[in-house]
Amino acid sequence: MEDLSGQMKSIKDQFTTEQLLSIIRQLISFHAFQLNSSTKPWAGKFTKCAIEDFELYYYLPKLLCYGDLGPGNILWKNESEDRIPEFGAFIDFQQAFEGNPLFDIATLLNNVDNQTRKELETKIFQEYLLTLKCFLNSNSQKSITSLEIEKAYKYALVHEAILHVAYKAWSLETIDEMWINNSKTMLEEAINFLETCGKNWFEK
Template structure:
């Protein structure tokens, strides 16, 4: 209560916290790295002539000590997110007035890992329906802001190069870290996809099955390159940029999206911008947007990217061709996303919680995964996405070992 009182006073001046209560901020299964709670605070102001009860909310993001999360401690994901929210992203305000994330009020390591954040709903941001995919208006906003986000990180890195390269070195698939659970998650997704298309010759060609089988032996190594291999342009990535980690604000009159903001940064790392671009494009778009607007969206990304760097007088701004090459060189990461995050985004229903914060364990546990894969990878939403003829692998077939063919 004392901590909440301090936060309240910082935001609202001299106030008195009367009571508070908590409830889940997201549905079970919608957030796989943490538990999210909304804390409702009721307070009064001594300056009021008549005592009036005011209300305010904050978000508490916690990481319960389940078996899976203890394993993920190897990657210091909590530390990455705290660094992003308390030091890195606030520093971006030096380079642009664009808001990228919620304000972080407090972060704790012990006895439990949790973060107290601004409730973005108070600023009229809301989550979107993940299984429907985003239309072009949503995607334009996202890609422009992502470009500005990456550009800001380049400017920040120019002033803090040693810190960034040390702190944000990717631990995913790094030879010095245990990656068995991550490897299981992605490989199981690949095998589930292979099984699904093999059993549906009415939809997928034998040629596609053969192409997917050919990459079997090199899948893990190519997947690791997505996180570990740097090319020419390097930024601090979001690292997990898909529809569940994005919130939009809408015009009250037209209902059209007017702003977007990012949430959840435990996967942030220093690497290619092509990782974030491919992650978003391969997990969160409506199929017609992917088919018709993919190249346009990369140009919109670059416009935002160039704008921030140019306004800050940055020398040697990467060209559009540089960014396009980053995208193309990370196409295999796009394929990895298609066999891991896209099925989750396409699910009709989220995985139900067991009441003990087990969503992440259920997704990555081998026993749980068998039934989960059967229902998820045969989902009609997912199959419709896979049968789009002009996904990235078709747009750039010579640059990628996988070509999606009907």
């Protein structure tokens, strides 16, 4: 069996902006494929989202999500010091589930520092909306707005904020000042977002 370890990043690595956009374009293509499909043969065959009526919160269709889109689960081609690596493939699908289509994008942006994440969010929402509409065929056109995309992303970011802290239990030696600042900022954003939602997420 071929050793592919040299084509992936360490879980300690962060994505570059170019790599993030490359991955997100692949996700958009995958989402469009699902939306264009009339049969949906994957439905009911993967882990269910904990919030099964999530469409009431996100206003977006339920899609198959990768579930664990970290640096160690993506293969790259032509990675060298003098060449920009090209997206190769996703691997390790054991956490795939049906749910919020913005979940994987929130996971990706969890792998950069807060400043980069905030700089990229609006750009990525626009890229997602425009590119998705280009991929969709006439039979699957749905009126998806940037506000719906942003809201779905923020719900996913709540989950990522919790995981960002929980996952460090397996790698305490990698905790540094940037990770601490990222964790605080993400948790604060998650709390602020949930407090603005109509549903009461907190016990008084």
